[in-house]
Amino acid sequence: MLPRHPLILKITTICTTVVLAGVLFYNRNPNTVVHRRLMYLPTMQVGRYSFSDITALVQELNAIQNSPPTTTTEEPIHAIETYVDGEAITFDIDAEPCLKSHYLLIYVHSDPGNAERRRVIRTTWASNEILKLHGAKLIFVTGQVETLDMQASLDFESQLHKDIIQANFTDTYRNLTYKAISGLRWAQENCPNTTYVLKTDDDIVVDIHRVVRLMKAYIENKWGKKNILAGYIWPHMNVDRNKSSKWYVSPEEFPKPFYLKYCSGSSYLMSTDVVAKFYTNSLTVPFFWIDDYYVTGMLASAAGVTPTSLNDRYILENNADMAALLQNDSKTRFVFVHSPDTITSNFVWKKFLERWG
Ligand SMILES: *[C@@H]1O[C@H](CO)[C@@H](O)[C@H](O)[C@H]1NC(C)=O
Ligand SMILES: *[C@@H]1O[C@H](CO)[C@@H](O)[C@H](O)[C@H]1NC(C)=O
Numbered sequence: 412m413l414p415r416h417p418l419i420l421k422i423t424t425i426c427t428t429v430v431l432a433g434v435l436f437y438n439r440n441p442n443t444v445v446h447r448r449l450m451y452l453p454t455m456q457v458g459r460y461s462f463s464d465i466t467a468l469v470q471e472l473n474a475i476q477n478s479p480p481t482t483t484t485e486e487p488i489h490a491i492e493t494y495v496d497g498e499a500i501t502f503d504i505d506a507e508p509c510l511k512s513h514y515l516l517i518y519v520h521s522d523p524g525n526a527e528r529r530r531v532i533r534t535t536w537a538s539n540e541i542l543k544l545h546g547a548k549l550i551f552v553t554g555q556v557e558t559l560d561m562q563a564s565l566d567f568e569s570q571l572h573k574d575i576i577q578a579n580f581t582d583t584y585r586n587l588t589y590k591a592i593s594g595l596r597w598a599q600e601n602c603p604n605t606t607y608v609l610k611t612d613d614d615i616v617v618d619i620h621r622v623v624r625l626m627k628a629y630i631e632n633k634w635g636k637k638n639i640l641a642g643y644i645w646p647h648m649n650v651d652r653n654k655s656s657k658w659y660v661s662p663e664e665f666p667k668p669f670y671l672k673y674c675s676g677s678s679y680l681m682s683t684d685v686v687a688k689f690y691t692n693s694l695t696v697p698f699f700w701i702d703d704y705y706v707t708g709m710l711a712s713a714a715g716v717t718p719t720s721l722n723d724r725y726i727l728e729n730n731a732d733m734a735a736l737l738q739n740d741s742k743t744r745f746v747f748v749h750s751p752d753t754i755t756s757n758f759v760w761k762k763f764l765e766r767w768g
């Protein structure tokens with residue numbers, strides 16, 4: 412037998428340790444575990460898993476989704492990838508560009524037929540007086556309409572208020588991503604010196620005074636004026652596979668059973684550099700028709716922007732929080748409230764003012 416040279420022994424020991432450590436690390440790395448389990452998720456029989464299995468899986472997913480941004484882009488796999496040519500969008504109606512450096516540009520996705528909702532927004536939380544007070548500017552983003560009558564009334568409204576843009580796509584819910592890209596393009600072209608941009612919908616009431624205070628006291632101090640995306644985060648929203656649902660998404664359009672972390676489209680805040688990055692990326696990130704996922708999920712991921720949660724500031728359904736707000740509970744923290752109709756919008760705004768003053 413050959414005498415064992417101490418050096419060979421040492422090398423063997425080191426090699427074995429490295430291999431063992433590697434195997435251990437591979438198995439302990441939550442990403443590998445989850446990714447291996449994810450492969451089975453679409454066929455997972457929930458009944459065969461205990462509750463704690465599923466809770467653990469959700470926790471692991473949260474851990475991954477809360478981890479620092481990576482540069483990989485998660486894109487749905489389309490049979491045929493299509494792109495929105497944002498540069499080819501034209502504006503049939505245009506609004507006045509920013510004539511100075513505003514603190515906040517507010518752009519509201521609006522259905523052309525929702526003149527009453529726009530009127531309420533202009534007379535409540537985004538009145539000229541309030542816009543002036545906060546150095547803000549308001550625009551409504553719409554698309555092309557079906558009838559000449561509606562076009563005529565939109566033209567009239569636009570001449571009166573100079574706050575409407577109408578991009579040349581048909582305004583349907585399946586085209587909302589066109590609306591989102593039109594808004595991003597308009598913002599980065601016409602208001603490049605704005606500090607922040609708030610995207611919202613015409614059925615949301617915003618406590619603008621508190622939002623501005625929140626931004627100055629919290630967002631600006633904690634995260635600064637760059638690379639900001641903040642809103643109501645859906646950490647792992649299930650893809651709607653209900654064929655009779657308006658928001659049904661087929662496995663061909665989006666194969667995974669749930670979306671990566673993204674923000675509800677109801678209201679989100681961006682810094683202006685983020686708006687510019689999102690618009691630029693929209694030219695090369697394939698089209699997906701769910702606009703809030705497209706912008707705050709896919710474009711954000713392509714830009715390496717991670718959303719910040721403001722979840723406790725939102726009321727998105729008519730629930731106990733809504734009841735508390737409407738019952739004069741001045742301690743409520745909510746600043747973005749979904750409102751089913753304009754009567755409620757007026758009422759919520761009144762409550763916001765009482766709470767404020
Ligand atoms: C934006 O800022 C640039 C550089 O400071 C300036 O040249 C330009 O006039 C500003 N534009 C507006 C609309 O304020
Ligand atoms: C908008 O108009 C431009 C210029 O005419 C055109 O190239 C583009 O295809 C139009 N977009 C849509 C969505 O119709």
Ligand SMILES: *[C@@H]1O[C@H](CO)[C@@H](O)[C@H](O)[C@H]1NC(C)=O
Binds near residue numbers: 581583586589
């Ligand atoms: C918008 O929607 C209509 C009908 O839903 C569709 O025909 C059209 O291709 C979509 N895209 C644009 C840019 O208008």
Ligand SMILES: *[C@@H]1O[C@H](CO)[C@@H](O)[C@H](O)[C@H]1NC(C)=O
Binds near residue numbers: 656
């Ligand atoms: C599917 O959607 C339809 C229409 O929104 C609804 O009535 C039905 O309850 C849904 N089914 C399931 C299983 O959620």
Ligand SMILES: *[C@@H]1O[C@H](CO)[C@@H](O)[C@H](O)[C@H]1NC(C)=O
Binds near residue numbers: 766
């Ligand atoms: C709600 O609070 C405001 C201000 O604190 C007060 O003026 C108002 O009367 C209150 N309304 C009700 C219904 O309690």
